[in-house]
Amino acid sequence: MQEDPTQETSEALPAVVEPVALAAPASKRGRGRPRKNDAAPLTLEKIKLPRGRQAGYRVPTFADLDELTVEDFSFVRGVVNGMSPHDAYARFYGNIHFDSQGAPLVPHGATLKTTFDQLEQRILATAQASEDKRLQLAAAVISQTIPDEGAEADKRDINEIYEAWFDSLPSADYYGEAELPARFQEYLQDNGIEIRAALSSEVSRAVIIDRKVKAINELQTILAYRPRPDADTSIWLAGTLASTLAQMQITTLRQLVKFIGATGRNWHRKVPRLGPIRAARLQAWLSEHADTVGRIQNTGPAWAPYVPLKSALVPLKRASGSVVDLVPEPGGALALPASHRPGWDIAPLELLQVPARLDGQEGLFRVRGPNLYEAKTDLDAITVWLRSFQVADKTRTFEAYRREAERFLIWCYSIAHVAVSSVSIGHAQAYQAFLKQIPAELIGADRVTRDDPRWKPWRGQLSAKSQTYALTVIKLMYQALMRHAYLTGNPFSSLKSEAVMDRTMDTSRSLNTGDVEWLNKLMERRKQSAKNGASEQNAIEGAEAPCPTLMQARTRRLDLLLELLLRTGMRLEEVATSDASSIATAEVDGHPAPGHFVMEVVGKGKKVRTIYLPAKVKELIDLHHHDVERLIEKAEGPHSPRLLAFRSERPLISSLTGFATNTSMAPANTGNRAFALGKHGIYKTLKHFLRTAAKRDLTTLKREHAKVKTALTSATKQGDVKEVARLQVEVRRLAEDAKVALRRMTFSTHWMRHTFAKEVIRRNPGSDGLNQAKHALGHASIATTGAYLRQDASSLVKAMAKVNPLGT
Known part of the structure; x- marks a missing residue:
């Protein structure tokens, strides 16, 4: 624990160096005045001092502390990391040492060097004197000597290579500090990057600097004396x-x-x-x-800047049509701006206020009698129709249908000036034409809340498919109004929709054999890195670590995600909402089948289905849950309420947020469940891993492409025809590989589902395979599953390649 700086210490440590006082300004020599060595000695009476304080004088603002502060650590870290001592001092001590104009007051260069050496020795001595093993290890790192700096070109080249490699890692703790040099050397060898001895020295220099910076960061966290709210x-x-x-x-x-x-x-x-x-x-x-x-x-008002008022004479303008009227509330006690009141021109459904002439009570096609909606107006009937989806917990359907219904109502009231129950076939055709070119005043680019005055019904022009969908929803709405005895006819039933390209499902977005091999290699490297990190931790602690490292836990969770998605075909939301409580041993021919498991999954429309769970996936689930339990035990002890709660909940995929430190953890923001990793978290975890790896491949390919292009230019100038041909082939190969890398950057969770579906159909040809895939995927219609057969043209290509009527 740090001592109070107001108390005396038995051994005085060197204090932070005071800024050197500025010298008094030299007197300006007038024209014809003798030089200093020829001038007569001046008496005190002859010297005229300027009135007031001398230049450079400043009233001190901060006290001088004998403790190591955050500014001290920042200054040392900045110099170690390559900043000049002058820039580091100005940057980190600028708020403490400054002149009368507020500019940073930096000591002389020699004094700066002394300041840095003294601070580094103080940090080193304090860490070495500690009984904390981590501080002693950090002190050993700080005491390492940084090799001399190489040539500027060598330094720039190796730094660019190292930074590009390090930035491509999924996270800063992807590799342990001890294995960074070896992994970087492997990266250089794998990519055929040859470095000279000078560059090799620069690699060691960069690694040592990186270690020292991390050691300083760790020591700062523990040793730095920080200002506290209750400090005097x-x-x-x-x-x-x-x-x-x-x-x-x-x-x-x-x-x-x-x-x-x-x-x-x-x-x-x-x-x-x-x-x-x-x-x-x-x-x-x-x-x-x-x-x-x-x-x-x-x-607040006290912090508002006061800008000087600007005035100018301008001619009076006629008031625009956007003048806001104050509308009195019932009773006359309050008047509100009309823009904040419900309107009938452009407003969301819940804020629409329809004038009596358009409310539909006298609609041309109204049934003259009672209706099942018990609705008096068109808006009442449409509201009841929409509420039926909300009551059935079909939230997405409700939101989609409400959006199209309110758009149609806005068109009826503000464009066509017709009641919904008076819409004819001519009106329906006019709305169909309207959707092809929506006016700009009805389109809003900003995402705002529904009660915001800037709200607009459309976000942009609609595609042909979206136009067809909008007309279909309105057609369904009129069908419901007819079926419940509110209207006598459906004007949209006679519309002919424009033919659009069928893009119901792009099942080509699946992994091929090369992608799977690439994925396996990625996971092998990730597992090896996690294993090396665990070995490093064991070496530091002197025994096998009682708890997995966070990287190990994340690696096993990532492995589980890939296996689960590729071998079960589960949807993203199904993975996020499932738990392990429904996992059971599978039965084959009425008998338990050890090593085979099944699990119940709640899919779309709250439909429950049973999926097959391979033994490897079950093992990975158990390992993942074991990791979470041990991490909770390490942070909070074996009797932690969170541990008991996790064992009770047991989500399929758990969040690992909050396990980076040993402090008690608040529940992660994962949705309605305390421990489950939400669908957004699952998507980001997998997407980041795949995109980073593909981006790393693309960077390597671009570097190789640049080298080959340079060689091609040289060979062309020399007239080497064979070399030019070979290099042109290499350029085309690299371009194709780059396309593959770009494609892999788009991989997502749904690619895994499509891959699973195609694999089921490929290994089980015929109707049986199609039915099995339909059940495993949770499709409501066999036609949806059949899209995978239409998209996979492998058998068609193989069969047609054999057809040759000409026999040539």
């Missing part, structure tokens, strides 16, 4: 300023932060002899430490 201002601020604040009843940093937030942007005017420059630096320093002292609430 006298500890951190200069004596004169602390005394002034104390007279204002501000004695802690928390009180200072609250005072600044409550007073506003000109808070310094309330503090005598502070001034705007020192106040700005003090406020910036508090903002840098907002995580510990609290954030300044810089919102």
Whole structure:
């Protein structure tokens, strides 16, 4: 625990170096004035000092501490990472050491070097004196000597290669620190990148710098003396300023932060002899430490900037049609802007207020008698029809149908000026034509809430398929109104829809043999990296780690996701909402089949189906759950309520958020369940892994392509025909490989489902395979499953290739 800096210590450590005072300005030599060595000695009476404070003078704002602060660690880290000492000092001490104009006050270069050496030695000595093994390991890293810097060209080349490789890793902890050099060397060898001895030295230099920076970060987390909300201002601020604040009843940093937030942007005017420059630096320093002292609430009228008023003579203009009228509420006590009231021109369904002449009570095609909706107006009948989907928990259908219904109503009321129950075939044809070219005033590009005045019914022009869908929904609405004795006819039943290309399902988005091999290699490398990371952890702790590393747990979860999606064909939402409670041993011919499992899944429309679960997938589920349990035990102990809750819930895929530290964890934001990884989390996890790997391949291919193009240019100039032909073939091959990499960047969870479906049909030809695929995928219609047969043209190509009537 850090000692209070106000207490005396038995061994005084070197303090942070004070800024060097600026020298007094030299007197300007007048024309014809003798030089200094020829001038007569000046007496004190002859020297005229300028009135006021001498240049460079500043009233101190911060106290001098003997403790290691965040600024000290940041300065050392910046220099180690390649910043010049001058730039690092100005960047990290700029809010503490500054001149009368607010500019950073940086000491002389030699003093800066001494400052850096002293701070590095203090950090090293403090870490070595600690009994914490982690601090001692970090101290050993800091004590390493960084090799001399190579030539600028070599440094730039190797840094670009290393940064590109490191940025392509899925996460910063993908490899352990100890294995970074070896993995980078493997990367260079795999990609045929040859480096000279100077570049090899630069690799070692870059790795050592990276290790030292991480070690400094770890030491800063534990050793840095940070400002706290309850700390006295006298500890951190200069004596004169602390005394002034104390007279204002501000004695802690928390009180200072609250005072600044409550007073506003000109808070310094309330503090005598502070001034705007020192106040700005003090406020910036508090903002840098907002995580510990609290954030300044810089919102509200007191923080509003006052812009000078601009005036100009302009001619009067006629009021536009967008003038907002104030409409009195019933009773006359309140008047609201008309734009905030329900309207009948452009408004969502729930805010529509239809004028009596268009409400449909006197509609031309109304049934003159009672109706099953018990509706008096068109809007009442449509609302009851939509509510039937909401009551049936068909949320997506309700939202889609409501969108099309309110669009049609807006057209009826604001464009056609006709009641829904008076729409004829001519009106229906006019609406069909309207959908082909929607007016710009009805289209909104911004995503806003439904009660926002900027809300618009359309987001853009509709495709032919979307137009057909809109007309189909309105046709279904009129059918329902007829069926429930509200209308006498359906004007949309006679419309002829434009033929559109059938794109019901793109089942070509599936993995081929090459993709599967690529995926297997990726997982092997990922597993090996996780294994190496565990070995490193065991070596540090001196025994087998009692808990898996976070990378190991994530790797096993990723492996489970891929196996689950590719071998069961489950939908993304099904994976996110399923749990392990329904897993049971499968029965074959009425007898249990050990090693084979089944699981119940709730699919679309709340339909429950049973899917086959391979033994490997069941094993991966158990391993994943075991990882989560051990991580919870490590963080909260074996009797943690969260552990009991997890064992009770047992989601199929669990979130690993919050396990990076040993602190107690709040439930992750994963949806309605406390531990399950939501569908968005599952999608992002898999998408990031696949996209990053494909992007890494694409970067390598681009680099190779550039080399081949250079060689091709050289061979062309030399007239080497054979080499030109060979290189042209290589260019085409790299271009094809780049297309493959771009395609793999689009892989997603649904590609896995399509791959599973095609594999089921391929291994089980005929109607049996089609029925099995239909059941496994949860399709309501066999026609949907049949799309996989139509898309897979492999058998057609093989059969037609044998047909040759000419015999040539």
